[in-house]
Amino acid sequence: MMVLISYDVAVTSPGGKRRLRKIAKECTNFGQRVQYSVFECVIDPGQWARLKNTLEGIIDVELDSLRYYYLGKNYRKRVEHIGAKASFDVDDPLII
Amino acid sequence: MMVLISYDVAVTSPGGKRRLRKIAKECTNFGQRVQYSVFECVIDPGQWARLKNTLEGIIDVELDSLRYYYLGKNYRKRVEHIGAKASFDVDDPLII
Numbered sequence: 759m760m761v762l763i764s765y766d767v768a769v770t771s772p773g774g775k776r777r778l779r780k781i782a783k784e785c786t787n788f789g790q791r792v793q794y795s796v797f798e799c800v801i802d803p804g805q806w807a808r809l810k811n812t813l814e815g816i817i818d819v820e821l822d823s824l825r826y827y828y829l830g831k832n833y834r835k836r837v838e839h840i841g842a843k844a845s846f847d848v849d850d851p852l853i854i
Numbered sequence: 855m856m857v858l859i860s861y862d863v864a865v866t867s868p869g870g871k872r873r874l875r876k877i878a879k880e881c882t883n884f885g886q887r888v889q890y891s892v893f894e895c896v897i898d899p900g901q902w903a904r905l906k907n908t909l910e911g912i913i914d915v916e917l918d919s920l921r922y923y924y925l926g927k928n929y930r931k932r933v934e935h936i937g938a939k940a941s942f943d944v945d946d947p948l949i950i
Contacts, residue, residue, distance in 0.1 A: 762923065764860060766889040766938070793862045793921055795891060814936055823937035825889055827858065827923065836926075840910055841919035842862070 760833035761806060761826055763789070763797045763813070768821040780816045781824075784809060792839070856929035857902060857922055859885070859893045859909070864917040876912045877920075880905060888935070 763785055767778040782791065788809055789799030801809065813824055829836055859881055863874040878887065884905055885895030897905065909920055925932055 762858075764889050764892050768938075793860050793891070793919065795889070796860050796921065817937050819937040821938055823889065823935065823939075825892065825936075826934040827925065828932045828934075829923065829925075836924045838922040838924075839919065840921075841913050841915040842864075842917055843919075 759801065759803070759806070759831060760829040761789075761799045761801060762829055763799060764825045764827075765795050765813075765817070766823045767795075767817070771818070771821050773818075774821075777816055777818065777822060781813055784812050784816070798833075798837075855897065855899070855902070855927060856925040857885075857895045857897060858925055859895060860921045860923075861891050861909075861913070862919045863891075863913070867914070867917050869914075870917075873912055873914065873918060877909055880908050880912070894929075894933075 765778075765781055767781065768774050769778055782797075785791070785797040785799060788801045788805060789797045792798050799806075799809070810826070817824060861874075861877055863877065864870050865874055878893075881887070881893040881895060884897045884901060885893045888894050895902075895905070906922070913920060
């Protein structure tokens, strides 16, 4: 199944940049970074349960947020990209 | 139908902040800002054709990108939110 993960991390809060980096690194194990704060993960339910648990242990729930979109198996027909090609490294400089 | 719109704008490029603000303002007319660079728009096909055209006229296709996810009518069951509640103003300070 495909899960789209988007996140907002309060990077100016204490430890914010570290949380952002950790979230991005965890998502990288299962998916592709398509925009600065958006990952598309093709993942099985067991892996997803573990990743979800890990991500929710990283964020500060008072300040940050995660949003998941369950796009199912036929996700390719649901996605359209316009403009610059996504090409990110987890440690890339800031682009929003 | 529901269209999820996510965008990356190269804010440090000339005019980048202006493009970011314009994109966010256009999306606000049709949807809810759920994260800093993610909007959920509930929109009919005619409105979507116009909004899409407007957004693609704003971005710099060499530097910025838009990504659309067509989530259909039963989108509520596809979405899950964890952590801080989304509450944004288009002119809010930077949170990623």
